[in-house]
Amino acid sequence: MELNLALFRFATTLYLIGTVAYLLYLFIPKKWVYRSASLTLLTGFILHTGSFTSRIRMAGFPPITNLHDALSFMAWAVIGIYLLILLKYKIRVSGAFISPLALVLMLSAYSLPKGMAPLLMPYIKSFWLPVHIILVFIGSGFFAIAFCVAIMYLIQEHQLKSKKIGKMYYSLPSLDVLDNINNRSLLWGFPLMTFGVIFGSVVSRQLRGSFIAWGTREIMTVTIWVLYAILLHGRIYSGWRGRKVATISIIAFIVLLIAFFGANIFYGKGLRFH
Amino acid sequence: MNIVVVGLSHKTAPVEVREKISFSSDKLPEALKTITSTSGISEGVILSTCNRVEVIAITSHIHEGIENLKKFMADFNNIPPKSIENHLYSHTSEEAIRHIFRVGSSLDSMVVGEPQILGQMKEAYQQALDHDFTGIILNKLYRKAFSVAKRVRTETNIASSAVSISYAAVELAKKIFGHLNDKRVMLIGAGEMCELAARHFINNGIKEILVANRTHERAVNLAAEINGRSVLFENIYLDLDEVDIILSSTGSPNYIINAEQVKEALTKRRNKPMFFIDIAVPRDMDPRINDIDNAYLYDIDDIQGVVDANKKEREKEAAAASLIIESEITQFHKWLKTLDVTPTIVSLREKLEQIRFCELEKLSAINNLSSVQMSAIEKATASMINKILHIPISNLKKMADTAEGDLYVDAVRKLYDID
Numbered sequence: 148m149e150l151n152l153a154l155f156r157f158a159t160t161l162y163l164i165g166t167v168a169y170l171l172y173l174f175i176p177k178k179w180v181y182r183s184a185s186l187t188l189l190t191g192f193i194l195h196t197g198s199f200t201s202r203i204r205m206a207g208f209p210p211i212t213n214l215h216d217a218l219s220f221m222a223w224a225v226i227g228i229y230l231l232i233l234l235k236y237k238i239r240v241s242g243a244f245i246s247p248l249a250l251v252l253m254l255s256a257y258s259l260p261k262g263m264a265p266l267l268m269p270y271i272k273s274f275w276l277p278v279h280i281i282l283v284f285i286g287s288g289f290f291a292i293a294f295c296v297a298i299m300y301l302i303q304e305h306q307l308k309s310k311k312i313g314k315m316y317y318s319l320p321s322l323d324v325l326d327n328i329n330n331r332s333l334l335w336g337f338p339l340m341t342f343g344v345i346f347g348s349v350v351s352r353q354l355r356g357s358f359i360a361w362g363t364r365e366i367m368t369v370t371i372w373v374l375y376a377i378l379l380h381g382r383i384y385s386g387w388r389g390r391k392v393a394t395i396s397i398i399a400f401i402v403l404l405i406a407f408f409g410a411n412i413f414y415g416k417g418l419r420f421h
Numbered sequence: 422m423n424i425v426v427v428g429l430s431h432k433t434a435p436v437e438v439r440e441k442i443s444f445s446s447d448k449l450p451e452a453l454k455t456i457t458s459t460s461g462i463s464e465g466v467i468l469s470t471c472n473r474v475e476v477i478a479i480t481s482h483i484h485e486g487i488e489n490l491k492k493f494m495a496d497f498n499n500i501p502p503k504s505i506e507n508h509l510y511s512h513t514s515e516e517a518i519r520h521i522f523r524v525g526s527s528l529d530s531m532v533v534g535e536p537q538i539l540g541q542m543k544e545a546y547q548q549a550l551d552h553d554f555t556g557i558i559l560n561k562l563y564r565k566a567f568s569v570a571k572r573v574r575t576e577t578n579i580a581s582s583a584v585s586i587s588y589a590a591v592e593l594a595k596k597i598f599g600h601l602n603d604k605r606v607m608l609i610g611a612g613e614m615c616e617l618a619a620r621h622f623i624n625n626g627i628k629e630i631l632v633a634n635r636t637h638e639r640a641v642n643l644a645a646e647i648n649g650r651s652v653l654f655e656n657i658y659l660d661l662d663e664v665d666i667i668l669s670s671t672g673s674p675n676y677i678i679n680a681e682q683v684k685e686a687l688t689k690r691r692n693k694p695m696f697f698i699d700i701a702v703p704r705d706m707d708p709r710i711n712d713i714d715n716a717y718l719y720d721i722d723d724i725q726g727v728v729d730a731n732k733k734e735r736e737k738e739a740a741a742a743s744l745i746i747e748s749e750i751t752q753f754h755k756w757l758k759t760l761d762v763t764p765t766i767v768s769l770r771e772k773l774e775q776i777r778f779c780e781l782e783k784l785s786a787i788n789n790l791s792s793v794q795m796s797a798i799e800k801a802t803a804s805m806i807n808k809i810l811h812i813p814i815s816n817l818k819k820m821a822d823t824a825e826g827d828l829y830v831d832a833v834r835k836l837y838d839i840d
Contacts, residue, residue, distance in 0.1 A: 176578070307596060308711065310723045312730035316596070317582065322694065323599035386691030389715045 151205065152261060154198035155219065159253050161191030162226070166250045169242035176318060181239045188246060192226045199223065217284065217407075218256035224288025225249040232292065232328065240318040244295040275346045275353070282343030287403060289336030290375070293329045294400035297393035300325040304390055326388055329396055337379050344372055367406035374399040422463070422558060422760065423483045424517040427490040427509060428475030431531050434508035442498050442505065444469040446548065452497055453554040459489050464556040466563070468524075468545040470538070472531055477521065479558050487511045515754050518562065522746045525566040526573040527580070534579040534735045539570050558757065569749045576745060579738040582731035587618040589727045590698045590719070591625050594666055597696050597717055600626070607631040607664040609657060610671035611643040614700050618668055619647050631664060633657045635671065658682055662689035668698045669705040680709040683716050698724070758821040765830050766814055768839040773806050 168184030199220070229245045232238075303319040306312060319325075347368075351357065378395045381387035387395075429442065444452050444467050456465040456478060464479040476494060480486025491509055495502035512520045523529045527538050546563040549555045555563070574580055583589040591601075598604055606622050608615045611634040619630055630649030634640035637653060644651040652660060661667075661682060669677060678697070687695060697718040699706040704720055711718040719727075781802065785795060813833070820829045834840055 178576075303596070307593070307717055310719065310726055312727055316730075317578065317734065321596050321599040323597065327599075388692050389694065391714065 151201035158195035215259040222252035279346035286340030293332035297396040609669040662686040
């Protein structure tokens with residue numbers, strides 16, 4: 148087997164083990180469970196990074212040209228951002244919410260053909276294409292984090308409002324912290340996504356001569372961008388916060404996922420960007 | 422040497438009995454002296470709190486020791502032994518170690534997980550130590566009990582949730598706001614309950630406390646006492662959007678704060694969350710406030726519900742704590758048992774060393790050996806003795822932990838004619 152695929156498989160397995168351990172941590176809140184989960188996930192992330200590096204060296208460019216690589220890259224971004232958040236906030240229970248999402252992305256990637264589309268290679272010469280793709284997916288990674296944190300927020304908010312104190316009440320952090328991470332994730336994700344979309348139109352111009360071709364995918368992209376723009380605007384200028392923001396973060400990300408999978412499964416024969 | 426505990430607690434004796442038995446701290450040295458001068462008893466500690474009075478001692482005869490301690494507890498308090506007989510419990514050896522570890526870790530407390538008992542236990546031990554009534558066993562036992570208690574506190578969540586109304590309110594506030602450093606609290610009503618909660622909030626680093634009361638003078642007094650700022654009762658609505666936590670306990674028959682006022686305040690503060698704690702009966706705050714986004718209202722029953730949930734959580738954590746304690750008991754018991762064989766091991770070693778020394782003396786007297794040769798012989802014989810003793814000593818230590826431990830010690834003493 149090729150090195151990059153072996154590393155990818157290994158990373159997927161470690162993400163799987165890490166996710167199971169994080170979920171276990173919800174029921175057995177022991178430090179060692181959390182530690183082994185985090186360590187497993189970190190090791191998986193390093194191997195995953197290795198897999199990408201090897202794939203880039205093989206292709207000579209960031210090979211995010213098919214659904215497999217796109218999903219894998221997004222999972223990588225989600226885990227990477229999660230690990231960074233862990234450094235700052237040390238919310239042990241958050242792994243149980245974020246790692247399953249990354250795992251689903253990773254397993255989807257796992258089940259897809261992993262060959263690099265050779266037909267597309269001539270187009271890849273554009274410098275802006277990889278930049279566009281990377282920005283869009285790291286932006287989506289931040290939105291994914293905002294989504295997971297929003298779920299945590301709604302659970303904790305429900306417990307505080309209904310006064311039904313469950314096990315999660317003790318392990319979940321305060322509403323303020325969750326709202327704060329959601330806010331920051333949006334503040335990071337949105338500019339990345341915006342620049343990603345702009346560079347996407349640059350690529351479109353290079354390839355097709357026009358900045359935007361009004362296909363379903365483009366409309367979806369613009370819809371998602373507008374959704375997040377409204378959300379962020381509401382947050383900054385209209386004092387939206389708490390449950391409202393959490394709910395919109397969840398809806399917006401679900402739309403993003405539908406658009407992403409939908410566009411690739413129903414329309415694209417592999418590639419979203421062409 | 423055996424560890425015994427004799428005592429009574431809230432679990433075995435009603436307050437009418439508990440109040441008759443006590444050892445105030447000025448009488449402790451005298452009491453400890455009485456215990457340790459009793460025959461067969463070598464070390465002692467007395468723990469005396471309002472929920473628990475216990476004597477912990479090291480005795481050479483278990484049964485006699487327990488009887489002596491029971492009699493002492495009654496005699497010292499000038500009451501007939503019969504009157505407390507049924508309320509006293511006694512624990513020996515492993516059971517006694519378990520008891521002390523559990524008490525120190527607050528598993529035996531009225532409210533499981535409350536940490537006061539550990540402080541009281543430390544004090545009781547310190548007093549006994551200062552007056553030289555403890556020895557090698559109790560010193561080690563208590564130090565172990567303290568470290569076990571620490572393990573329980575850090576490795577389980579036994580003490581992490583609040584079990585009083587006022588502290589539960591602070592904890593809920595933390596679950597909403599995270600930290601409280603930049604938060605303002607407004608007290609409406611200057612009653613005792615408000616004051617208690619206010620102090621909890623102050624201890625948790627609140628930024629400012631505002632006090633309002635229908636009789637303004639009382640607000641001014643309380644504000645001065647807790648270093649807060651008094652507000653005219655009529656003005657509380659003006660300041661509503663400036664405060665994050667509102668705690669109310671007035672005698673008002675009507676709602677003091679209604680949902681519309683809260684909505685307005687939230688708009689003014691751009692939906693920054695607000696936490697309302699209503700401990701008044703009849704209630705001071707409109708229950709519909711809780712339906713507003715970013716406003717959280719808890720009345721007295723709601724907080725009691727949280728307290729009850731916390732107590733249940735503590736009971737669950739107690740099970741995890743028991744596991745920690747069990748593992749520590751085994752270790753400590755092992756050490757205690759090796760203590761029984763230590764004198765025998767020392768004597769055995771001395772005996773063999775003596776033989777070796779005699780033989781070396783003879784050897785150097787008869788032969789004309791060089792110092793190099795002599796030291797080689799010395800080394801060889803020393804190593805021989807170590808090797809001969811190694812297996813029986815480690816077996817003796819191993820057997821010390823079993824029921825036949827004493828038998829082995831006796832056999833060794835008889836075989837080698839030690840004593």
